[in-house]
Amino acid sequence: MAKNKPEGYLSAKESRRISRENRKITNEFEKKRKRKNVPESEYTTKMKDENNVLEIDGLHTYFFTDAGTVKSVNGVSFEVPAGKTVGVVGESGCGKSVTSLSIMQLVQRPQGQIVEGEIRLNMGDGKAYDIAQTPVEKMQDIRGGKVSMIFQEPMTALNPVFRIGEQIDEVIALHNPEMSKEDVKKRTIEMIELVGIANSEGVYRMYPHELSGGMRQRIVIAIGLACNPKLIIADEPTTALDVTIQAQILDLLRDLKDKINSSIMLITHDLGVIAEMADYVVIMYAGRIVEKGTAAEIFKNPCHPYTIGLMESKPMVGKKVDRLYSIPGKVPNPVDMPNYCFFKDRCEKCVEGCDGAYPDMIKLSDTHYVSCYRHYDKGVKEEN
Numbered sequence: 591m592a593k594n595k596p597e598g599y600l601s602a603k604e605s606r607r608i609s610r611e612n613r614k615i616t617n618e619f620e621k622k623r624k625r626k627n628v629p630e631s632e633y634t635t636k637m638k639d640e641n642n643v644l645e646i647d648g649l650h651t652y653f654f655t656d657a658g659t660v661k662s663v664n665g666v667s668f669e670v671p672a673g674k675t676v677g678v679v680g681e682s683g684c685g686k687s688v689t690s691l692s693i694m695q696l697v698q699r700p701q702g703q704i705v706e707g708e709i710r711l712n713m714g715d716g717k718a719y720d721i722a723q724t725p726v727e728k729m730q731d732i733r734g735g736k737v738s739m740i741f742q743e744p745m746t747a748l749n750p751v752f753r754i755g756e757q758i759d760e761v762i763a764l765h766n767p768e769m770s771k772e773d774v775k776k777r778t779i780e781m782i783e784l785v786g787i788a789n790s791e792g793v794y795r796m797y798p799h800e801l802s803g804g805m806r807q808r809i810v811i812a813i814g815l816a817c818n819p820k821l822i823i824a825d826e827p828t829t830a831l832d833v834t835i836q837a838q839i840l841d842l843l844r845d846l847k848d849k850i851n852s853s854i855m856l857i858t859h860d861l862g863v864i865a866e867m868a869d870y871v872v873i874m875y876a877g878r879i880v881e882k883g884t885a886a887e888i889f890k891n892p893c894h895p896y897t898i899g900l901m902e903s904k905p906m907v908g909k910k911v912d913r914l915y916s917i918p919g920k921v922p923n924p925v926d927m928p929n930y931c932f933f934k935d936r937c938e939k940c941v942e943g944c945d946g947a948y949p950d951m952i953k954l955s956d957t958h959y960v961s962c963y964r965h966y967d968k969g970v971k972e973e974n
């Protein structure tokens with residue numbers, strides 16, 4: 591019987607043991623996170639570079655599930671410079687959303703926990719918070735105020751039983767307790783107009799189901815930007831929309847970003863969107879960053895075989911092919927990651943050395959980094 595066990599099979603006994611162990615670990619984390627009156631000094635830190643709004647440094651976010659520990663984010667480091675757009679690309683399940691949820695401390699707890707790393711958020715005036723250590727009560731001010739998030743599906747992001755106006759009012763009132771009711775409403779109407787909706791007074795009184803998908807996403811953006819956040823995290827903001835509306839929403843995001851002097855972390859599958867919007871690009875694969883650089887570096891000189899595969903798999907105007915390229919194989923099991931390069935089993939460009947440990951980050955230029963043995967002789971090794 592034991593010999594015929596399928597891969598990943600867990601006996602009930604084993605599963606109980608894992609869940610007991612998990613509970614022990616997550617209880618420890620929860621105890622720490624739920625403390626009240628934590629002194630600010632415990633979670634204040636210093637930005638490496640004052641010109642960045644966000645610096646993620648060696649972030650590890652794990653899910654302690656009954657089937658084992660899922661290392662969804664497994665050592666991710668990148669920065670978002672002030673006023674810039676950073677695109678995060680990678681295939682489904684590589685940890686893009688979990689990275690962004692970690693920044694907002696919205697990872698599903700108690701099983702999901704930030705176990706290691708720093709998330710430095712620039713609070714201005716030379717002050718910075720380490721989100722990984724910030725207690726839950728403090729996060730209320732940061733979410734929606736300093737950092738806001740635009741989700742993928744506008745229908746689920748809005749509450750179907752409240753009017754549009756009330757939902758925007760609530761956010762503004764929460765972060766500006768000194769504002770009068772009239773001022774809050776005035777600001778809401780301003781926001782509805784700002785996102786390009788003409789009938790602002792009418793829409794103020796409507797319910798989400800009365801709006802089209804594009805309008806709903808504009809409302810979600812209005813809620814996100816109502817408090818002039820320093821960082822906007824947009825998790826696939828246009829995936830649910832058709833192509834023309836997609837272009838309008840992206841233009842709107844870009845304009846508003848400059849208007850309120852903010853920065854964007856843009857998560858998407860769509861390299862076309864990245865090419866249009868991003869100043870910097872981060873390529874993720876199986877919970878880690880395999881390559882990062884400026885948009886020009888990534889598009890003109892992709893170095894990691896995964897990035898090269900991505901570039902080849904996108905359709906090009908004027909280039910006739912019978913069949914679009916697709917990267918062979920599949921992502922390794924997140925519960926049981928290999929101890930060598932995670933892409934090796936799918937890679938068609940392996941060289942000598944690829945059997946070794948997970949490759950270090952190689953610095954190819956001041957902004958361009960790649961984690962691949964093929965480039966060991968072309969740049970300076972940095973710690974991964």
Ligand SMILES: Nc1ncnc2c1ncn2[C@@H]1O[C@H](COP(=O)(O)OP(=O)(O)OP(=O)(O)O)[C@@H](O)[C@H]1O
Nearest residue numbers: 653660662681682683684685686687688689698924
């Ligand atoms: N609540 C959870 N419990 C257990 N595992 C989870 C949970 N949420 C996410 N994961 C796992 O974390 C990994 C990363 O998920 P994530 O949602 O970040 O992917 P993604 O890159 O955003 O994908 P997509 O492009 O499909 O949105 C996946 O393997 C997923 O199964």
Ligand SMILES: [Mg+2]
Nearest residue numbers: 686687688825
């Ligand atoms: Mg996602």
